[in-house]
Amino acid sequence: MTGDRKMEGLAAAVDRFNTHYVYVVDNDVSSWPECFAEDGGYHVLTKDSASEDLPAGFLFFERKPQLIDRINALLNASIYPKANLRHLIGACKIHEATGDRIKATAPFVVYESREQEVPSVYATGQYEDEFIRNEGGELLLLSRRCALDNDIVRTMMALPL
Template identity: 30%
Template sequence: MDPATQLRALPDDLALRIAVEDFYARYVEIADDPQRLEVWPDLFTEDGQYRVLPQENWQQGWPLALVRAESRGMLKDRVSAAQGINTYTPRVMRHLVSNIRCSGGSEGEIETKACFAVFETMIDEPSRVFATGLYRDRLVEETDGVLRLREHIVVLDNDLVPNSIVYPL
């Protein structure tokens, strides 16, 4: 039995979880690889939204975000900025995503929630925690059969923001 047939034979909730976990694995592979970073916006729908905000703003329902992009074009601008920073001070970024929860939402959307941690390593310094928090996302399967982010909300655990927040979280 081929893998696609095996996946279709799984219970719907398990198949959904596997698809979402695979999406996040692809997301961090691209976000952590400076040679593939220009592909990061393709993980979003054309009108995909990306927001980074402190936990208090999220809890209070305040719209103010530290980073806000409202289209794939704006995300491409963020990639250009991130590539510029790496030119001056080379670094390695490493994402960890865990405790993924997902459920079917309205209009074929998949609502997800996951914990994340991002570590940053400068060439001549020890690794440090760059950011931690929650992803609160909405994914959709587009006509090409690929899952993409319609909305990627990054809720930071604290208000202290690294200088190079330009990197994808």
């Protein structure tokens, strides 16, 4: 496979993964941790913090068990205002691909809908991802940084971005 065709194939695989990811967070959030490798991390921070590699942010989870705990608490213990989030994600850009790892970015926007309210933009930003292929060849997130364009969110950030 030529270099351009290989990159196109990788971009298509990442875009398929991202389509699945936003379906899961919008429709089956209990399956969200399955999108991550065992040592996969998830961070939500501002784009300024991301660009300067600063640790300040909204959420930091370093491993999949922490993501599972987050979802269990969300589904079974947390009380938060009922809202529906709808994620839209743009096409990815592959930045690096070596061995079984891929580094990519993709823009996103998340809308929030509540009963008897006009839907509003909840967050915009960019996913900064590192993927790894599992033994079956499927992509899993080794790291997802959600670099937000906004530095505040309207409500408690209960659901994943």
